[in-house]
Amino acid sequence: MAELTLATLAAQAFTGLVLGMILVLLAIGLSLIFGLMTVVNFAHGSLYMLGAYLGFFLIGHTKSFWLALVVAPLLVGALGFGIERFLVRPLYGRSIDDPLLLTFGLSLVMVETVRLIWGKIGLTLDPPRELAGAVNLGFTYFPLYRLFVIGVTVVVLVALFVFLEKTNVGLIIRAGSRDPLMVKALGFDLGRVWLLVFGIGTALAGLAGILAGPMRGVYAEMGVTIIIESFVVVVVGGMGSLVGAIVAGIAIGEVVSLTTLFAPKFAEIMVFIVMALVLLVRPSGLFGESGLME
Amino acid sequence: MRRARSWIATHPVVAFLVVFAVFPYLVPYKALATQVLIYGLFALGFNLLYGYTGLLSFGHAAYWGLGAYGTGIALAKLKVGSLWLGLAAGLGLAAAGGAVIGFFCLRRRGIYFAMLTLAFAQLLYFVGFHLADWTGGDDGLRGITLPPLALPGVTIPLDTSLAFYYFALALVATAVAALKRILDSPFGAVLQAIRENSERASACGYDTSRVKLLSFVFSALFAGLAGSLDALRLNVVPIESLYWTTSGQVVIMTLLGGAGTFFGPFVGAATFLVLEDRLAVFTESWPLVVGAIFMAFVLFLPKGIWGTLLARLGP
Amino acid sequence: MRVHRGRPGRARADGDQRADQEGRKALHLGEPVRRDHGPAYWGPLTFHEALNPTITSRAVGNWLAQNLGKKWWILYADYAWGKQNNAVLTEVLKRQGGVLLGSTPYPLGNPEFSAHLPKILAAKPEVLVTMTPGADNIAFLKQAISFGMKKEMKIAQPLHWLPQLKEGGPDLYADIYAGINFSWQLEDAIPEAKNYVALYRKKHNEPPGDYSAYAYSAIHEVARGITLAKVVNSDAVASALIANPVYNHYKGKQWWRACDHKAFQDLWIVKGRERSKMKGEWDFVDIVQKVAASEELDRSCKEKGFV
Numbered sequence: 011m012a013e014l015t016l017a018t019l020a021a022q023a024f025t026g027l028v029l030g031m032i033l034v035l036l037a038i039g040l041s042l043i044f045g046l047m048t049v050v051n052f053a054h055g056s057l058y059m060l061g062a063y064l065g066f067f068l069i070g071h072t073k074s075f076w077l078a079l080v081v082a083p084l085l086v087g088a089l090g091f092g093i094e095r096f097l098v099r100p101l102y103g104r105s106i107d108d109p110l111l112l113t114f115g116l117s118l119v120m121v122e123t124v125r126l127i128w129g130k131i132g133l134t135l136d137p138p139r140e141l142a143g144a145v146n147l148g149f150t151y152f153p154l155y156r157l158f159v160i161g162v163t164v165v166v167l168v169a170l171f172v173f174l175e176k177t178n179v180g181l182i183i184r185a186g187s188r189d190p191l192m193v194k195a196l197g198f199d200l201g202r203v204w205l206l207v208f209g210i211g212t213a214l215a216g217l218a219g220i221l222a223g224p225m226r227g228v229y230a231e232m233g234v235t236i237i238i239e240s241f242v243v244v245v246v247g248g249m250g251s252l253v254g255a256i257v258a259g260i261a262i263g264e265v266v267s268l269t270t271l272f273a274p275k276f277a278e279i280m281v282f283i284v285m286a287l288v289l290l291v292r293p294s295g296l297f298g299e300s301g302l303m304e
Numbered sequence: 305m306r307r308a309r310s311w312i313a314t315h316p317v318v319a320f321l322v323v324f325a326v327f328p329y330l331v332p333y334k335a336l337a338t339q340v341l342i343y344g345l346f347a348l349g350f351n352l353l354y355g356y357t358g359l360l361s362f363g364h365a366a367y368w369g370l371g372a373y374g375t376g377i378a379l380a381k382l383k384v385g386s387l388w389l390g391l392a393a394g395l396g397l398a399a400a401g402g403a404v405i406g407f408f409c410l411r412r413r414g415i416y417f418a419m420l421t422l423a424f425a426q427l428l429y430f431v432g433f434h435l436a437d438w439t440g441g442d443d444g445l446r447g448i449t450l451p452p453l454a455l456p457g458v459t460i461p462l463d464t465s466l467a468f469y470y471f472a473l474a475l476v477a478t479a480v481a482a483l484k485r486i487l488d489s490p491f492g493a494v495l496q497a498i499r500e501n502s503e504r505a506s507a508c509g510y511d512t513s514r515v516k517l518l519s520f521v522f523s524a525l526f527a528g529l530a531g532s533l534d535a536l537r538l539n540v541v542p543i544e545s546l547y548w549t550t551s552g553q554v555v556i557m558t559l560l561g562g563a564g565t566f567f568g569p570f571v572g573a574a575t576f577l578v579l580e581d582r583l584a585v586f587t588e589s590w591p592l593v594v595g596a597i598f599m600a601f602v603l604f605l606p607k608g609i610w611g612t613l614l615a616r617l618g619p
Numbered sequence: 620m621r622v623h624r625g626r627p628g629r630a631r632a633d634g635d636q637r638a639d640q641e642g643r644k645a646l647h648l649g650e651p652v653r654r655d656h657g658p659a660y661w662g663p664l665t666f667h668e669a670l671n672p673t674i675t676s677r678a679v680g681n682w683l684a685q686n687l688g689k690k691w692w693i694l695y696a697d698y699a700w701g702k703q704n705n706a707v708l709t710e711v712l713k714r715q716g717g718v719l720l721g722s723t724p725y726p727l728g729n730p731e732f733s734a735h736l737p738k739i740l741a742a743k744p745e746v747l748v749t750m751t752p753g754a755d756n757i758a759f760l761k762q763a764i765s766f767g768m769k770k771e772m773k774i775a776q777p778l779h780w781l782p783q784l785k786e787g788g789p790d791l792y793a794d795i796y797a798g799i800n801f802s803w804q805l806e807d808a809i810p811e812a813k814n815y816v817a818l819y820r821k822k823h824n825e826p827p828g829d830y831s832a833y834a835y836s837a838i839h840e841v842a843r844g845i846t847l848a849k850v851v852n853s854d855a856v857a858s859a860l861i862a863n864p865v866y867n868h869y870k871g872k873q874w875w876r877a878c879d880h881k882a883f884q885d886l887w888i889v890k891g892r893e894r895s896k897m898k899g900e901w902d903f904v905d906i907v908q909k910v911a912a913s914e915e916l917d918r919s920c921k922e923k924g925f926v
Contacts, residue, residue: 015741017741018737018738018741021737021740021741022734022737022738025733025734025736025737026734028733029731029733029734044415048415050415050418050419097599097603100603101602101603104606106414106415107360107415107418108602108606110360110362110415110418111360111555111559111598111602112599112602112603114552114555114598115556115595115596115598115599115602116595116599117595118552118591118592118594118595118598119592119595119596119599121591122589122591122592122595123592125589126589126592131782131786132754132757132786133786134757134761134786134787134788142765143765144765144766144767150737150740151740151766151767152766153762153765153766155765156733156765224761225731225733225758225761225762225765226730226731226758226762227730227754227757227758227761229754231728232730235728235729238422238423238426238548241419241422241423242423244419245416245419245420245423249415249416266731266734267733267734270725270734270735271734271737271738274697274723274724274725274735275434275697275724277725277726277734278430278726278729279427279430279431279434282423282424282426282427282430283427285423286408286423286424286427289408289411289412289420290408293411293412433697433698434697441698441699442698442699442727443699
């Protein structure tokens with residue numbers, strides 16, 4: 011057994027941070043959509059997968075990773091508009107479980123469609139030349155691309171925060187999460203707000219996908235395991251809470267990373283154990299509000 | 305027509321037996337009929353919780369799997385040698401799982417509840433994966449021999465598909481009869497009251513937590529029996545029994561057939577399995593078709609096939 | 620007579636000998652059950668053509684210990700194939716007097732390896748042996764390379780697979796060592812290989828891979844069995860094959876061992892080629908050494924539980 015130095019621990023913590031960042035991007039999208047619309051988007055994993063595939067497609071045609079990085083999430087967001095408008099909105103007023111069921115079906119359709127178009131064998135997505143290579147952080151060599159992922163996520167989170175806190179639209183979204191009826195009564199077109207939130211949430215999923223692609227490969231099933239991890243993050247953080255999504259995302263990332271270091275066989279199970287423990291102690295999640303669609 | 309309908313409604317078990325007695329001869333091959341029977345039972349259990357009590361569980365694979373592994377381990381590892389003991393082991397394990405998981409998950413409602421059921425089922429999957437000495441891990445649990453049916457005075461071997469089918473039919477029919485009893489009882493009425501409005505049921509003085517937990521356990525029992533039967537049918541228990549895709553399948557079947565209706569689960573199971581069987585001949589992408597059909601049902605035919613049929617035929 | 624090629628499906632117990640509705644019994648030719656178990660998994664109509672983890676890892680493991688280094692770290696997918704290879708490699712290393720610095724399982728299908736890598740880097744093994752099948756292989760190599768591991772240690776795996784070599788490309792696979800049952804470059808040295816590769820190229824416009832070769836051989840074995848038995852019947856064909864166990868369809872002499880119906884065959888140690896050294900788009904590997912077929916590489920009949 012290798013000696014456990016501080017350097018190894020630090021390296022491990024850093025890898026956990028990167029794992030967490032992807033989860034944060036996904037969980038924020040899920041939480042936004044759930045917080046405002048009480049819709050659980052089971053297709054979130056498939057949209058993450060689609061982001062990676064669209065990234066592959068765009069890089070193939072434009073030879074520019076940077077362009078793909080911007081455009082792929084926008085395309086996924088546009089699809090998100092479509093999903094909200096034509097698939098989820100008709101279910102408004104019906105059972106709260108219906109959008110979950112619908113998006114579950116949608117995820118099956120999306121995975122198979124992607125397989126049909128791009129084949130069943132996975133694809134390779136390479137980071138741009140500028141981001142290949144490792145950086146000496148002092149305690150370990152760390153891939154530059156992973157540092158980039160952390161950076162991008164932080165920038166996006168800041169932008170999101172500014173958008174939600176400082177703009178009028180952001181204000182409406184926040185108000186709509188807290189009291190949709192009142193917002194409607196005040197005359198705002200909630201439909202357009204929903205469209206926007208769904209688009210943003212799904213775009214974030216697409217971004218997570220194209221960021222993860224160069225790290226983990228691109229294949230049709232890539233959304234399948236991560237959707238469940240994302241649900242765990244949202245439930246632990248508190249459904250509807252963005253701060254919760256961030257804290258829980260990073261926490262779960264670290265849990266996975268550190269468990270892998272000390273007891274690799276338990277890495278997968280630990281995530282669920284943490285979730286069960288958190289929910290026993292704080293039933294609404296770390297930052298969730300009780301009564302919010304519990 | 306109305307007379308027939310009301311007769312069926314009051315004698316569902318007989319109607320069920322009549323249809324399923326001849327069912328093997330109506331489908332392309334006998335193994336499909338047995339599958340429909342078993343998955344129909346699985347969906348029946350799920351429907352009790354979702355269609356009648358209003359609780360969407362996305363982790364029902366757990367009880368199916370517990371039933372399957374319970375029976376499998378009893379017969380293959382512990383070598384109990386008795387069909388009844390094997391079934392009892394599966395049922396017992398499923399019920400225990402239902403009680404424990406139900407207790408935790410029912411502390412939350414709505415979407416949290418669904419997510420918790422999913423998470424617990426996944427937890428069970430990983431546990432099953434790693435306890436390879438008992439479960440066979442990802443190789444599956446093999447070597448499950450099917451003991452003959454020991455009844456007082458006679459022993460019937462079950463090694464032909466037709467014999468096994470009728471054995472399964474007897475058990476499933478018993479389950480159907482049990483479900484009818486449950487639904488017709490005051491307990492059943494409270495279940496449906498909870499589905500409509502849980503707070504009001506509570507306000508009326510019913511102990512909704514206890515009722516929900518009982519419903520959960522019954523649901524797990526039906527699902528577990530189905531799992532046990534499938535273990536006997538296949539002679540193996542694949543690890544996928546516990547994976548969330550199995551949970552997804554039963555949700556699809558129930559919705560296709562009609563949640564909240566008595567026979568919907570069997571209609572849904574038959575539709576799904578026959579569709580899958582026939583489509584797989586034409587295309588490898590049959591999940592796409594099934595997924596699209598499922599979405600269409602959620603959007604346009606939320607009552608499912610049987611439910612829509614019943615609604616059309618009038619009250 | 621029905622013929623099943625490939626892995627016995629989960630729903631069908633291996634060696635399933637029940638006749639189907641039309642009274643036909645199935646002849647199974649394919650990859651061995653991943654736990655190379657003994658009599659419980661045997662059937663008179665089942666023939667195990669492909670290399671199993673014991674043979675592969677003994678062959679590759681011996682070569683690695685003798686040529687690349689004796690301080691190893693093993694990273695393996697936590698399921699049957701990974702676990703078996705891990706067990707065999709551990710035993711081989713011990714017999715060769717080496718040191719196992721660590722052995723880490725990871726969940727199969729989980730493409731995120733970064734959590735495992737710092738620990739391995741810190742341990743400084745001479746050889747990192749990995750069992751990362753399928754998509755995991757590509758994901759792992761990418762991540763290992765991005766953490767600079769290719770420069771710090773030799774990396775090896777029990778097998779290379781041509782479709783993956785194609786997908787990952789030389790940038791990933793250069794300098795990665797592995798065993799392989801067949802590589803098309805053998806056409807230069809072996810007449811049967813030349814014949815097979817030519818036929819395959821003609822039909823598919825590309826060279827054959829490793830597992831396609833198994834299938835080719837298997838179908839030829841069925842044909843050979845029918846020719847020998849002079850009748851199309853599973854039991855007769857099976858007996859004929861065991862009575863005449865030696866064959867050679869694409870790479871050299873192979874034979875069936877009677878007790879467990881296992882095929883013994885040559886295999887090769889290969890190393891991934893750098894892009895600049897490739898002579899053509901499929902020239903992914905350098906053939907380093909042949910490991911001749913030998914029953915010593917597998918467990919004996921007695922060890923497997925056959926009398």
